[in-house]
Amino acid sequence: MLEASGLMVFYENMLALNNVNIYCGENQIVGVFGANSAGKSTLMYTLSGIIEDIRKKEEMAGGERVNILGEIQYLGQDITGLKPSQRAKKGIVLCPERRRIFKECNVMENLRIGGYLASSSQAKNTMDYIFKTFPALEKLKKRVGGFLSGGEQQMLAIGRALMAQPKLLLLDEPLLGLSPLVQAVLVRATKEIREEKGLSIIITEQYARPVLPIVDYAFVLENGAAVMEGDREELMNNPDVRSAYFGV
């Protein structure tokens, strides 16, 4: 479904992604694991096209130059260099790190903004689906985004991404700063969404253990390079990975 090859991203002279090859099959959940500064978020920005936006803004302000090399194939098309909005139209939707929900809009409004690309019947169905998947949001429909708890905000962020009718959902650290209980809810929901909506998901996380049971395939990033890849068992059986990312 998605295949990125030779991705290299430079922030000025700093190499954030070094020749990363990553792919995601139809209806798969792919995990990307790595420590802070391993390049997870940059990878997500590059796949979703946000990096093009960052590049342009930095250029306008005379800040650091962002160089992006490599190519991304999506559903047989070359989408390298496409704007984030065009990629979203094609179905690649990013649920950004730290949620970035619209703090001054309430839950319904947040979802409606996310559903800008969807037709009204699609939007309605997705909204029903989101409230079914995350019953906690149902009661908070009129609550302003900034007053939601961390877990509710993350549910809302995933819901907002779903409203854009993704075919490939990019979840950037969805479990950041959440309690184990909420983490379990979100992981279960992610799995359900994959099965019921039939979409592909790329999920990044620092600590692999809560996510690992649901991923089909995973990559491990280290200092911007993909140092290891494999399916769940392969990763679980590797002693280095076990100690570094599972805390075993």
Next chain:
Amino acid sequence: MEIGHRRKERLDRGVKVRTEGLYALMSWRELGYLTMPRLVLIIGMLILPLVMPSMYWQRVISIVCIYALLSLSFDFLAHFVGLVSLGGAFFIGSGGYIAAILNTILGLPPMVSIPISTLLGAVICTLFLFPCLPLRGVYFAIITLMFPLLLGRVIEALDILGGTDGILGVGSFTNSWVEQYFIILMVLFYLFGMRRLVNLDIGLVFRAVMDNDQAVRASGINLTYYKTVAVFIASSMGCLAGGYLAHIYMWAGLSMFALDFSILPIAATVIGGSGTLVGPVLGAFILVPISELLRAFGTLRIVFYALILLAFIVFRSEGIMVYGQRKYQQFEKWVKV
């Protein structure tokens, strides 16, 4: 690695890295690299009055310096303290009226009345702005924009301080060289003073206030105190310029509260490069003479002026100084990846 891909690498020049340390004193070349830009600026400003063809252009230099001070004050407040101030007119008006009163009523000569109006004006401006210090961003800008309008209307309505005629008969400088070199030296003094200030500990606190005022408060620092100090410093620059303006025009009036004094510094900062301090001064040195040259176009002056500004913002939004500094300190080369 794919062959054929290349990117431009940006690296600090060797001489820039060397001159950051004590080694700068080891060779004339490095000493020159370090001092050249500053010397060019200082000497350039000092010979400006000598090379101006006429009295008219010498007067333009004085006006340029007034705007340079205002731009410096705007840049300092906006990019080092995080207070977007449109108070240029407020500072000019306060400084100008105080200097005019001191000169006409108490008979103080310019060299005494200007320093007093600088300090007194800064105190008054700071007192007026003190209740507004918790405001940030556009709200602070609106408040600072309202004060000059307010004071102007008060003077007009109550017919105090000369009313609409203004205060006439303010004494001028005895010597035109003193007049010009005074303001040029003040611009240089404030420019290098501010550069020093923002690198001191207090400057560090200012920048922290801009970035995250909650964290500053959490570090046990009195936010209001530091904002007050910053506003005092910035308004002293504006009041100095105002007092000087009153003396060279020999008049203080309502047009000292004109919006030009608030708006042009912003344009100068954008053109010169925000957050560089020297950039806004350069911006004033470009914008004000351009505006004078464009007088030939009559009413179309503003149109051309706006077009020049637009072109700058669209094509060089980083500003001249940011661009220039980068070219001076760094070089680029193509590298294969």
